[in-house]
Amino acid sequence: MGRAPCCAKVGLQKGPWTTKEDALLTKYVQAHGEGKWKSLPKKAGLLRCGKSCRLRWVNYLRPDIKRGNITPDEDDLLIRLHSLLGNRWSLIAGRLPGRTDNEIKNYWNTHLLKKIQRNQQQTCDVKIDCDEQQQQQSKKNNNIKKKNNNNKKKKSDMKKDAKNDNHQVEEKIKVYSPKPIRLKASNLPRRDSDNSLFTFESNSSIGSQEKEGTEQHVRNRTTCDNVVFEVGVNGENEFVNADMLDIECESYFDTCGVVDHGKLERLYDEYLQLLSMEDWNYEFDASFAQSFFDSSSDINI
DNA sequence: AACGCGTCCAACCGCCACGTG
DNA sequence: ACACGTGGCGGTTGGACGCGT
Numbered sequence: 001m002g003r004a005p006c007c008a009k010v011g012l013q014k015g016p017w018t019t020k021e022d023a024l025l026t027k028y029v030q031a032h033g034e035g036k037w038k039s040l041p042k043k044a045g046l047l048r049c050g051k052s053c054r055l056r057w058v059n060y061l062r063p064d065i066k067r068g069n070i071t072p073d074e075d076d077l078l079i080r081l082h083s084l085l086g087n088r089w090s091l092i093a094g095r096l097p098g099r100t101d102n103e104i105k106n107y108w109n110t111h112l113l114k115k116i117q118r119n120q121q122q123t124c125d126v127k128i129d130c131d132e133q134q135q136q137q138s139k140k141n142n143n144i145k146k147k148n149n150n151n152k153k154k155k156s157d158m159k160k161d162a163k164n165d166n167h168q169v170e171e172k173i174k175v176y177s178p179k180p181i182r183l184k185a186s187n188l189p190r191r192d193s194d195n196s197l198f199t200f201e202s203n204s205s206i207g208s209q210e211k212e213g214t215e216q217h218v219r220n221r222t223t224c225d226n227v228v229f230e231v232g233v234n235g236e237n238e239f240v241n242a243d244m245l246d247i248e249c250e251s252y253f254d255t256c257g258v259v260d261h262g263k264l265e266r267l268y269d270e271y272l273q274l275l276s277m278e279d280w281n282y283e284f285d286a287s288f289a290q291s292f293f294d295s296s297s298d299i300n301i
Numbered sequence: 302a303a304c305g306c307g308t309c310c311a312a313c314c315g316c317c318a319c320g321t322g
Numbered sequence: 323a324c325a326c327g328t329g330g331c332g333g334t335t336g337g338a339c340g341c342g343t
Contacts, residue, residue: 014312014313015311015312015313015337016311016312016337016338017311017312035329036328037328037329038327038328038329049313050328050329051313051314051328051329051330052312052313054329054330055311055312055313056311056312058330059311059312060311087332087333088331088332089331089332090330090331090332101330101331101332102310102311102312102332103310105332105333106309106310106311107310109309109310109333110308110309110310111309
């Protein structure tokens with residue numbers, strides 16, 4: 001027994017959409033708005049699955065979709081966002097105004113993946129050359145050392161060296177790699193089409209807030225269950241939900257809800273290391289972390 | 302012109318999270 | 323607490339298209 005289909009498929013149209021179907025769908029959505037996809041086909045006079053209608057609208061018919069090739073700027077941003085977010089195409093698409101998750105996903109799979117693989121191959125080739133040179137040099141050095149320090153080195157010193165080596169391994173940069181998680185769209189800030197600041201409704205926020213109508217402009221805000229960073233990007237600020245950064249929010253608070261500044265400082269250091277990685281040239285306002293500390297010290301629980 | 306092959310991308314599929322009763 | 327319906331997401335597919343032979 002297979003899984004029940006999402007909708008009755010008998011008699012439903014499949015495959016490419018016709019201009020007539022597009023017109024019907026567009027007309028209906030413009031008149032009644034998005035949503036209720038299940039009942040939409042019937043009401044709009046379409047012989048399509050609701051899912052199919054939604055997909056067609058979201059990926060093709062929506063008026064705010066940007067047509068044309070991905071620009072070099074978008075290309076660059078896409079690579080950086082992917083390095084931070086992984087295959088969370090909807091999140092990435094939310095940062096690229098007018099682009100859909102499907103488009104981003106396709107572009108990544110057909111263009112950028114190959115580009116990156118090529119670059120990695122080149123880097124790998126260069127690295128292999130370097131490694132060979134280093135090995136040769138290392139052999140030379142070892143031979144010289146052997147001659148100079150023949151049997152001079154004590155066992156205790158060797159143990160000490162080994163310990164130092166281990167310590168160096170321990171001190172390797174630790175970077176949070178993205179893991180696939182599902183996020184509530186309503187919790188995430190989304191860049192408006194006019195590139196204005198993000199706003200979004202905050203749930204159960206604790207601390208000082210300034211309400212402006214039904215929306216709240218979130219700034220330097222920290223709560224137990226919803227941590228939001230203000231991040232400066234390309235001269236403007238945007239808000240990054242801690243979930244997006246895979247930060248376990250709760251772990252930065254002790255059982256009494258008091259901020260653990262030691263952990264926060266480590267987080268800050270790790271984040272700066274991530275940002276200072278060679279291939280990360282994002283213009284980044286480091287003050288966000290400081291503002292995070294400032295605001296977190298104001299928390300009253 | 303015909304064919305084979307590779308690439309691209311719109312559309313589909315199945316899974317999962319969330320809301321609701 | 324549970325079942326069910328719905329929307330949203332990411333992975334995959336397959337047809338259209340371009341290019342080389």
